[in-house]
Amino acid sequence: MIIAQQKPIQEIAEMIAEYKKVAFIGCAGCVTVCLSGGEKETEILATAMRIKRKLEGNPLETVTHTATRQCDPEYVEALEDVIKDVDAVVSLACGVGVQYLAERFDNWIVPALNTNFAGGSREHGVWEENCGMCGNCILDKTGGICPIVRCSKSILNGPCGGSQNGKCEIDKEVDCAWQLIYERMKKMGKLEKLMEIEPPKDWSTSRDGGPRKSVREDVMIG
Amino acid sequence: MNYLSKLHQTLDSGKFAVTAEIGPPKHSSAEGIMHHCDMLKNHVDATNITDCQTAIVRMSSIAAGVHIKKGGIEPIIQMTCRDRNRIAMQSDLMGAYSLGMRNVLCLAGDHQRFGNHPGSKNVYDIDSMQLIYLLRQMRDEKKFFSGEEIKEHQPEFYIGAVANPFADPFEFRVDRLEKKVEAGAQFIQTQCIFDMERFERFMELVRERGIDQRVHILAGVTPLKSWRAAQYIQTGVAGMMVPDSLIERLKNAEDPKKEGVNICVEDIKHIKENIKGVHGVHIMAIAWEEVVPEIVERTGLFPRPV
Numbered sequence: 460m461i462i463a464q465q466k467p468i469q470e471i472a473e474m475i476a477e478y479k480k481v482a483f484i485g486c487a488g489c490v491t492v493c494l495s496g497g498e499k500e501t502e503i504l505a506t507a508m509r510i511k512r513k514l515e516g517n518p519l520e521t522v523t524h525t526a527t528r529q530c531d532p533e534y535v536e537a538l539e540d541v542i543k544d545v546d547a548v549v550s551l552a553c554g555v556g557v558q559y560l561a562e563r564f565d566n567w568i569v570p571a572l573n574t575n576f577a578g579g580s581r582e583h584g585v586w587e588e589n590c591g592m593c594g595n596c597i598l599d600k601t602g603g604i605c606p607i608v609r610c611s612k613s614i615l616n617g618p619c620g621g622s623q624n625g626k627c628e629i630d631k632e633v634d635c636a637w638q639l640i641y642e643r644m645k646k647m648g649k650l651e652k653l654m655e656i657e658p659p660k661d662w663s664t665s666r667d668g669g670p671r672k673s674v675r676e677d678v679m680i681g
Numbered sequence: 682m683n684y685l686s687k688l689h690q691t692l693d694s695g696k697f698a699v700t701a702e703i704g705p706p707k708h709s710s711a712e713g714i715m716h717h718c719d720m721l722k723n724h725v726d727a728t729n730i731t732d733c734q735t736a737i738v739r740m741s742s743i744a745a746g747v748h749i750k751k752g753g754i755e756p757i758i759q760m761t762c763r764d765r766n767r768i769a770m771q772s773d774l775m776g777a778y779s780l781g782m783r784n785v786l787c788l789a790g791d792h793q794r795f796g797n798h799p800g801s802k803n804v805y806d807i808d809s810m811q812l813i814y815l816l817r818q819m820r821d822e823k824k825f826f827s828g829e830e831i832k833e834h835q836p837e838f839y840i841g842a843v844a845n846p847f848a849d850p851f852e853f854r855v856d857r858l859e860k861k862v863e864a865g866a867q868f869i870q871t872q873c874i875f876d877m878e879r880f881e882r883f884m885e886l887v888r889e890r891g892i893d894q895r896v897h898i899l900a901g902v903t904p905l906k907s908w909r910a911a912q913y914i915q916t917g918v919a920g921m922m923v924p925d926s927l928i929e930r931l932k933n934a935e936d937p938k939k940e941g942v943n944i945c946v947e948d949i950k951h952i953k954e955n956i957k958g959v960h961g962v963h964i965m966a967i968a969w970e971e972v973v974p975e976i977v978e979r980t981g982l983f984p985r986p987v
Contacts, residue, residue: 611792612763612803616810616860618853619789620845620872621919628919629794641850654856656814656864659767659807659826 460489460579461553462586463496463572465504471549472511474569475519478546481508483571484538484560485525486552493586496551496572498525504551504571529556535563542566576608594664594671600652602643607660609636615657685839686783687755687986688727691961692868692897696987697953698961700757700870700899701973702729703749705740711748714740717970718752724977726986727755729786729870729963733764736796743777750781755986757841758782761790766806767815767826774816778836786841786870787812809842810864816840817865842866844898846883847876848920855886862896869896870963873903875914876922877948884956893958900952903965904945904972908932942972942979949980 465471475481483505491497505521512519524541527534529552538560542548547567550557553574561568576588591608597615598605607613611629618637621628625638644650664671684690691698701724703717721728728749732742739745746756758777760770774785789809793801807815807826815826816838823835842861846854858869874880880900887893905911908931915923927944934940949962962982966973977983 611794612789612808613805614789614808616808616857618848618850618857619809620843620848621792622848622850623920624849626919629792635849638850641853650856653853654860654863656810656860659811659815662806 460492460577461555462493462575462578462588463490463553464575465495465500465551465572466570468504468507468511471504471569471571472508475508475547475549476517478519478567480520480522480545482522482524482542482545482548482566483508484529484542484548484550484552485523486529486550486556487525488528488530488552488556490552490572491525493580494584496553501525501551504549526552526556529553529559532559532563535559539564591665593660593662593666595661597657597660600657601640602647602649604636604640604643606636606640607665609634609639615660685837686727688757688784689839689867691726691987695960697982698726698897698899698987699724699977699982699985700727700729700961700963701725701970702731702963702965702967703745703970704731704734704967705742705745707737707739709740711740711745714745714748715752718749718754720971721973722753724974724983724985725754725964726961727757727784729757729759732759732761732788732790733796734759735791736763736793736798736801738797743773743780743782746777746782747780755784756782757784757786759786759788760812761788762805762808762812763790763793763803766804770807770812771819771826774819774836774838778838783837783839784841785816785838786843787816787866788843810861813840813842813861813866814864839867840865841868841870843872844869845872845920846874846880847872847922851879851883852886854883855890855892858887858896859890859892862892866896868960869898871898871901872920873901873914873965874948874952875903875911875927876924877951879922880952881956884958888958893960897960898958899961899963900949900956900959901963901965902945902948902952903967904969904976905931905941906969907937907941942976945976946979949976949982953980 483501485501486496501523505523509519549571550560551571557570577590578586578588581587593607622635627633627635706713730742730746733739742758746758749756787809793803818824820837823831844858908928911923911928914921931937
């Protein structure tokens with residue numbers, strides 16, 4: 460899922476400082492699961508903003524709503540009534556949701572979250588990046604451990620010389636992805652696969668400088 | 682035999698080579714480089730020119746290499762994968778060759794977190810393994826990285842790479858060295874050796890596999906100025922190993938700098954006389970280049986180039 464984190468309250472407050480009536484729109488998708496932009500977080504943020512503004516002598520009126528998904532036009536459409544008479548909208552979705560709202564509505568839309576990465580939950584309150592979304596998966600070659608995003612140099616023929624005691628040179632808290640790959644391949648009896656020189660990656664399916672589009676004709680209508 | 686560089690000739694003719702390292706300045710004057718050239722030119726076969734080492738912005742390794750060549754030393758251009766994509770790398774490689782550079786050392790490069798621009802974006806479009814074989818492809822198959830033909834004047838570099846016997850996983854370091862040789866590496870410079878026992882174990886595995894017969898390995902050595910420097914390397918630098926006994930020896934020394942040089946001289950003699958499969962030394966006297974001549978003289982490796 461998409462992992463996102465709420466921006467500092469002060470930063471969000473500054474974005475809406477000039478507005479009197481603001482809608483706070485949560486998202487029931489990924490950001491609900493990672494506890495940053497679901498119904499609960501939306502209510503808490505709206506309440507915090509009202510209290511802050513009241514204390515500052517500049518009261519704020521809020522409207523709250525949590526969309527099923529902000530990354531889907533169908534659910535974005537349904538927000539029209541909720542936000543029609545507000546001065547601004549704070550979206551608690553990932554960057555995709557914020558953009559879907561801005562594309563659909565003429566209201567001033569601001570983000571409450573920083574969208575971090577595609578990852579999963581490690582323990583309650585800890586999320587970790589696991590997929591670099593490079594568009595050409597090589598996990599079959601690396602024992603199910605992604606060097607694109609888990610190696611700080613995205614090395615395909617690792618590990619580099621900075622790997623020691625299983626840790627990455629950038630931080631003793633960061634696992635060396637290639638140590639993990641080595642151990643996993645050894646355990647699976649496939650070490651010889653690591654002796655193959657992995658050729659340069661075709662990054663055109665990744666961050667090559669343009670927005671990516673995924674088309675599935677088999678599920679298109681009409 | 683048509684040699685690609687003087688270093689190639691030295692190593693292929695079975696002579697024990699001596700290389701050193703010059704770090705380009707954090708400014709636009711070559712004065713310091715020329716000074717180092719004068720100091721080292723009779724004591725080394727070639728010098729590495731680092732490529733923004735520890736991710737600190739410095740004069741380009743290729744530009745500095747041109748100065749060094751003028752100063753009378755054969756340069757080994759370091760090229761990291763951190764700052765350039767494959768387009769810029771090939772462009773720079775062709776430019777470097779046109780300027781008389783003949784040796785390239787391929788490295789991943791230190792992560793930008795350690796440098797003076799920690800907020801920069803790293804590139805790593807290709808990795809060091811891939812850079813090695815793409816350099817070979819340019820030279821031997823006359824092809825760009827994309828496979829497109831280089832119609833004429835392809836760069837023909839003598840290809841170097843690095844190996845770190847002190848990083849983990851230990852056994853895989855030998856595999857990875859072999860992989861680099863398969864990719865096209867012709868000479869290897871190792872990370873600084875302080876833990877001689879571990880290096881000897883590494884070389885044993887290298888010899889068992891016959892890798893020393895296929896590539897020239899230059900053992901990396903570094904004279905240490907103080908026990909604090911040794912301790913810093915032991916605890917603060919990833920991928921390096923310093924035994925406590927070395928720190929103690931420097932701590933107890935009356936003149937730690939002199940002792941640091943003594944240790945380095947002993948290590949070189951030991952490597953040269955006792956460790957089979959090592960074909961030279963790479964002296965990394967970081968910010969202490971002036972001590973290199975003394976080390977070379979005391980180890981009986983003077984004069985240079987051979």
